[in-house]
Amino acid sequence: MKCSRMTCPPPMHELSICRAVLRLVEDIARTHAAIVRKVEVRVGPLSGVEPKLLARAWPIAAAGTVADASELRIEAADVVVRCRQCGASTPASVNDLICGACGDWHTDLVSGDELMLLHVELAAHVAANVE
């Protein structure tokens, strides 16, 4: 018998993000009376969500829903800051958000904390395809 403790627990935080995605795509699927084939999201490295864990949690969360066996495509986002002092937009990293042009730390994030649903690809119910 396989001991359940030996398997990795599902990542809780990413599971709740998956459930939030599912609520959105279930609504869309219901409106179109369809099932979900593919879901595309954009996840920035400063969103607090780990893409690898999200990918792992997706099939678990989606099982038994209209998105059962659907593909989750995760698009990364670059970290970019805009400087309040010199106005430059420069690439940055998750733990270094200092202006790349003048070195000031008074910057605003332009990109990098996205947590967005971009596309949902729908398909007809299996029953409709049987004809």
Added chain:
Amino acid sequence: MCETCGCAVTAATVSSADQAVLRHLLEDNDHMAGHNREHFAEHGVLVVNLMSAPGSGKTSLLEATIDSLKGEFRIGVIEGDLETENDALRIRSHGVPAVQITTGSACHLDAHMVHEAVHELDLDDLDILFIENVGNLVCPAAFDLGQHRNVVLLSVTEGDDKPVKYPVMFRAADLVLISKSDLAPYIDDFDRGRAEHALRRIACAAPVFTLSARRCTALDPWLDWLRAMSAEARVPA
């Protein structure tokens, strides 16, 4: 509904339908957080979300704060923990209402959990509501609860480079409290200047106060900050 066979959909109508959507993944949570915020605004209650690693002294800070502000503010607390009512019991022993949320294995509070807990409190009887989030420097940062301000604790025993290790959490901070300052003499590798430098490196402009809740030392800047924030929250929107 397909009129021919009664199935829910015909293949022709939605085959590979590509639905372009641009929606925030947590909009359900954010919607509820907005609703919570309206509740708080109606009652002029300041709501502060306390976050930190487990064991940084959130509950001790609350105990010291409640005692210091007794008679000045009516305080309530929502406690988030994976298990037990221990923290709520500690808070109630100081004579203020506390609602315990036990999340089971969930690593953070969300706006729905807070909404339920808020309905166990009478907001008319409160000036400040503290939400003590689950001890965790990762997950709680992603979930808006409807709070006015985020306060993140960093105890001197944790290391002064925590802000660059956990940028998502510290970027969310409106105020950073360096806690357990009474232990600082025994911790020779924690440097307040380095902690502040780490915060600025992640473009966090939050003020930094150092205090000891256990010894009740240097609490005044924190208490004055609360007074100022409470005055802001009382102004009708």
